[in-house]
Amino acid sequence: xxLTHLNARGExxxxxxxxxxxxxxxxxxxxxxxMAPGTLALLTDGxxxxxxxxxxxxxxxxxxxxRTHELIxxxxxxxxxxxxxxxxxxxxxxxxxxxxxxxxxxxxGVEMEALTAVSVACLTLYDMCKAVDKDMEIGExxxxxxxxxxxxxxQRGDRPAESRGAVVSAAGEAPIVTGPGMxxxxxxxxVPGAEPCVRVKCLAELRExxxxxxxxxxxxxxxxxxxxxxxxxxxxxxxxxxxxxxxRVLCAVNQVMAGEGTHLTSEDEVAFFPPxxxx
Amino acid sequence: xxxxxxxxxDAGLEQQALVAGRTDIGAVVSFTGLVxxxxxxxxxxxxxxxxxPGMTEASLAEIIEEARQRWPLTGVTLIHRIxxxxxxxxxxxxxxxxxxxxxAFEACEFLMDYLKTRAxxxxxxxxxxxxxxxxxxEQDHADARRWEVSAS
Numbered sequence: 001x002x003l004t005h006l007n008a009r010g011e012x013x014x015x016x017x018x019x020x021x022x023x024x025x026x027x028x029x030x031x032x033x034x035m036a037p038g039t040l041a042l043l044t045d046g047x048x049x050x051x052x053x054x055x056x057x058x059x060x061x062x063x064x065x066x067r068t069h070e071l072i073x074x075x076x077x078x079x080x081x082x083x084x085x086x087x088x089x090x091x092x093x094x095x096x097x098x099x100x101x102x103x104x105x106x107x108x109g110v111e112m113e114a115l116t117a118v119s120v121a122c123l124t125l126y127d128m129c130k131a132v133d134k135d136m137e138i139g140e141x142x143x144x145x146x147x148x149x150x151x152x153x154x155q156r157g158d159r160p161a162e163s164r165g166a167v168v169s170a171a172g173e174a175p176i177v178t179g180p181g182m183x184x185x186x187x188x189x190x191v192p193g194a195e196p197c198v199r200v201k202c203l204a205e206l207r208e209x210x211x212x213x214x215x216x217x218x219x220x221x222x223x224x225x226x227x228x229x230x231x232x233x234x235x236x237x238x239x240x241x242x243x244x245x246x247x248r249v250l251c252a253v254n255q256v257m258a259g260e261g262t263h264l265t266s267e268d269e270v271a272f273f274p275p276x277x278x279x
Numbered sequence: 280x281x282x283x284x285x286x287x288x289d290a291g292l293e294q295q296a297l298v299a300g301r302t303d304i305g306a307v308v309s310f311t312g313l314v315x316x317x318x319x320x321x322x323x324x325x326x327x328x329x330x331x332p333g334m335t336e337a338s339l340a341e342i343i344e345e346a347r348q349r350w351p352l353t354g355v356t357l358i359h360r361i362x363x364x365x366x367x368x369x370x371x372x373x374x375x376x377x378x379x380x381x382x383a384f385e386a387c388e389f390l391m392d393y394l395k396t397r398a399x400x401x402x403x404x405x406x407x408x409x410x411x412x413x414x415x416x417e418q419d420h421a422d423a424r425r426w427e428v429s430a431s
Binding site: 036037038040041044091092094203204205208248252255256271273274275276277278279 | 312319320328329330331333334337359370371391394395396397398399400401402403408409410411412413414415419
């Protein structure tokens with residue numbers, strides 16, 4: 001596989017599409033904006049201070065698709081025949097899912113237009129809601145499908161779990177959760193050996209947000225034997241742990257509240273969890 | 280006495296047990312928290328309480344110990360329920376006994392304020408418009424901070 005945007009000297013260059021066949025091109029991309037339940041409720045009820053959030057984000061996404069060539073240096077200017085931006089409120093995951101489809105009859109694909117539409121629609125959602133929620137996170141922006149062109153059709157599949165590279169154990173201990181609503185825990189097939197490890201638990205909303213319940217991490221993977229080092233190791237093992245930095249996440253070591261600098265030794269139990277809401 | 284349980288509790292029976300055979304208690308203050316049918320959204324049909332077994336009991340014991348250092352208490356009962364609860368169900372019970380009412384009133388409020396901001400419980404609410412995890416409330420933190428000010 002070669003990159004057609006690079007010339008023989010490895011420099012960036014725009015691909016000459018003059019000789020490509022004119023075919024019907026279509027691409028769909030999607031992404032999500034994660035927000036607090038309260039923000040999502042305000043959005044659903046149309047009570048956010050800046051007004052109709054989804055209508056504004058839809059227009060922004062469509063406009064952005066048409067201007068992709070101004071933003072992405074090596075993109076051609078295209079006369080899109082259709083741009084559609086749609087939203088889906090996902091209460092369970094606490095997010096607005098954004099999808100965009102772009103279409104034209106032309107010589108080049110429209111995936112960059114679809115991705116740009118999703119990105120800008122997500123940014124607009126953020127802008128419209130940021131007055132009430134600064135912890136929102138934009139994520140999972142990716143191409144879903146692409147039709148037409150020499151490289152053929154593309155359909156995004158679920159990536160194999162092994163490629164994520166984390167050691168996650170779902171079996172074993174009884175679940176911590178005490179009612180319905182668990183799940184999302186994955187067994188990634190790697191069995192921890194006898195080497196020194198720390199056991200990491202993600203609790204409550206954080207477990208659902210990450211889709212990870214328990215992980216065993218070999219101590220040798222930690223750049224420093226403390227919580228900060230553990231976080232670095234977790235993020236290197238699985239990209240979902242980047243969300244440990246999203247919002248307020250608390251931490252306990254051996255069931256005592258801990259901080260970034262708390263020292264870790266083998267067999268320690270580390271729990272990450274959201275702010276408590278009992279009583 | 281600390282209990283974390285799925286089963287309902289009877290506040291009257293718990294209070295009787297706390298004061299049984301005692302003649303040094305002059306005041307008993309009891310607080311019961313109930314499941315409301317509205318919170319961040321209307322029409323809450325149920326909630327699920329998750330906790331962190333082990334740490335929950337330890338943190339509740341620590342909170343009670345702190346109350347005992349601040350007020351001369353003659354007895355404390357703290358019960359917190361877990362699992363699925365529906366509107367009207369009791370969630371939490373705090374009973375504080377002391378020789379005098381002021382200490383019992385203040386300690387009871389202190390225990391609830393600290394429980395809400397320090398004990399590892401999490402609520403997930405199930406409403407007619409979907410499920411969501413309850414977010415922390417700044418008012419709860421402000422309530423807990425009152426006790427830091429008065430302690431300094």
